[in-house]
Amino acid sequence: MATPLRIAWWRRRRTRDLLFQAALIAGVLLLFGIMANNAIQTVERQHIATGFGFLDHTAGFDVVQTLVRYDETSTYGRVLLVGILNTLLVAAIGIVLATLLGFLVGIGQLSSNWLVARLARSFVEIVRNLPLLLQIFFWYFAVLRALPGPRESWGVADAVFLNNRGLYLPAPVAESGFGFVMLAFAAGAIASIFMFLRAKAVRERTGRVSPVAPGTTALLVVPALLASAAAGFPMSFSVPALSGFNFQGGIVVLPEMMALVVALATYTASYIAEIVRAGIEGVARGQTEAAQALGLNRGQMLRLVIVPQAMRQIIPPLTSQYLNLTKNSSLAVAIAYPDLVSVFAGTTLSQTGQAIEIIAITMAVYLTLSLLTSAFMNWYNARVALTER
């Protein structure tokens, strides 16, 4: 057994690596130390409060849109919650709309109809190459501000109204017995899932294909309808109506939120459309011929071969677009939609002056969302990698 060569410790590669890394850590700590020291001195000199105590202080300002109970006596902590919820609301609606529009335009780009393909392509090229902030300004200042006032509102069926104060929609109001209807709907939904699974099992066992769509749809709709008829239709609508200078009743979607949602949805849709197009084109190239050689028809080919594989290509970049949309919703501050940045990093910061704490919290919220998203993507990629082997 050969004895290893003896080398002086300072000539060892590992020693050098360790020293280098130790120096790096020391450098970073020093930098943080200097910054912290400066911050402490400045904060003392300017008599700014420190710590997270301010979250329990009364905010004393109003927020135009709140999803939870909030009034002027609420705390800054409550403001934070209101901001987060408003950000999530706008992001959720934006994501749904962007997905719908994005898939529509993405598939449109591949249409055999020349005009449709060109139209979809132009949409992508125009929207993607303009700054998002410009688009938000466009929708907010140029389109929604230019709408008529409440008295000259555009209305549909005397229930939906659009004017420069916002979009007024009828609000559903549940009455007694509504729970019964929900119960019937849930039972129908479970039954329809059961029916679908059963039809699948029959097809796999016998090869017989029976259409399930009419049956499952009926199961979803009929029990709920019957139950609400039995309970005497226990739901009413609060319909917006003009009273004085403005509308009362119903739900109002603020123009700020409308502009933000429309701009975020169209902007992100242009990216999603490209992802969808690339996903389908990438799969279609080799697999179409293989599927045709097996004798599948066009519908079967799309459903069984192209779409499942394309979705695998599409979902990871799609997820990061959802994250981008959520981060981009911070542009709300430019038109004063009360999102997290606007009410917390904006108003709360200027009232308390506690920049470090507030910006750290704000960034931490977004960072948490990002890390959750990338955790999902890692999980998904690992799962796909497994099934591909």
Added chain:
Amino acid sequence: MANAPTKASRPPPRAPLPGPIEWLRENLFSSWGNAALTVVALLILYWVVVPFVRWAFIDAAWTGTGRDDCLAFENGACWPFVSERIGQIIYGFYDVTERWRVDLTLIGLALGLLWLTMPGMPGKRPVGAVMVLAYPLIAFVLLAGGFGLEEVPTTRWGGLLMTLVVAFTGIVASLPLGILLALGRRSELPVVKGLSVAFIELWRGVPLVTVLFMAANMLPLFVGLSVNKLLAALIAVALFSSAYMAEVIRGGLQAIPKGQYEAAAAMGLSYWRSMAFVILPQALRLSLPNIVGNFIGLLKDTSLISIIGFFDLLGIVQAGATDPEWATPNTALTGYAFVGAVFWAMCFGMSRYATHLEGVLGAGGRR
């Protein structure tokens, strides 16, 4: 010499070109569903394009010196707003007598970029080095002053100038930083790797708006001095975009086969030399389309600095539109149309260039 003559090649039979009617039937009206789609598309076009053309050209005010000249054109663009304010839109509040310095800077930038992007120009490497290393310094002296030039404080910069300064500084500063971070993320040393990952994921995980808020509110606390506001914003933009740049370059590094690293090591090249001469030249070439893509994103994102009070291209038009001197129902929209056209031309041009690069890299592969 051949004992059996090879068959002579002949041209393929020519397919008759489809007439316009056949073309229409095939591409637009092949089935009832297709025809319905065509009608819907035509309707959309009619509802979007016709009003836009009427507003922007036919019903627009073209000449004038103030809002009164535009008020007469209720349903058309107010172009005099743009033409009267064009100086501000390009230069911000830069001293009128010193504007030649901005012109010189922008012409230098345009010439340099043209040289680098035109295929077949000689000496791209030295020109590239000058653009990345020397040009920013020259541009800084020209714009800010010093060396006998009158000083122009950055608070007077604005408009297109500001947009380009932020975008160009961002890209130039983020390239070296991004390369270091990308190498760091692939390092075998756990501390180097951990710090790089933390840095990259932190900036990529938060919106640019919060980063700009940080620059405006937090950076002065950390530095302890009063910092030039523009410098603070530039640092923030550079840090932010270097995280994205690092990921783009990491993608390029990952595409380099392991054999290249091994061959370089086997010849006795040290880590830094093999990176500098073997790996990075190939990786950067591969990432070039995505670097351009990154730059497009950065250029669009520069408009966000108007949120922390700078008058960039979008910010100055937004401010001008609310100016009572020009307030008409169409002023804002006219401004947006102009700014949009400028941004669109720059971004679309660059994205075309990126697509072209992808084609070149994909087809030729190696030079």
Added chain:
Amino acid sequence: MSTSAVEITGLNKWFKAFHVLKDINLTVARGERVVICGPSGSGKSTLIRCINGLERHQEGRLTVEGVELSEEIGQIEAVRANVGLVFQQFNLFPHLTVLENCTLAPMWVKRLPKREAETLAMKYLERVHIPEQALKYPGQLSGGQQQRVAIARALTMEPRIMLFDEPTSALDPEMIKEVLETMVELAETGMTMLVVTHEMGFARTVANRVVFMDEGEIVEIAPPEEFFTKPKSPRTKEFLSQILR
């Protein structure tokens, strides 16, 4: 220190829990030509890659031209400057011309002036019979030409030892011959060579000794005529019966 070019004693290596090299002992004299063969996964490529430090061994000692491969700073680079390696996949640098591929290491490792490095590179490109391709890019050459450039690139460092890791395995049949001929010519100059290959004809004509490896250990070392005619181990016999048909 010694007259041997390579001295390997008690070498052991693991990939995770997998024991790839088991107690390897091998001494190669200066000017000797050793062919290493064995079934795939036998550890022969790993062994040759250990010799210039592309793979690190965990146990044992490995001395190359009197320099022991160790954790000491600068040691690996010193060994590598003396050892040329030719890969199965050529691994030429696609962004550099043939000439630049050859001059890169001499200029940056040995600090030769550019002109001197180029003269040297041309000398070795002539030796492998492709001086006319010097200004082309690797992508413009055939596989056989690329592998010859790779040999010239390694030679331009004027190494004392040349390692070949299955240099003909990635080549089309009609190109194997030109590469093998180049290697035979190189052997005639007295270069110390360690060659991992399945080309038994090459082993027969060029090698001083043939090393047979299986499952991470050296099973048999013998001069070629003895190795091919009367192998001792049944594992060698089985391998030879499969490869020579």
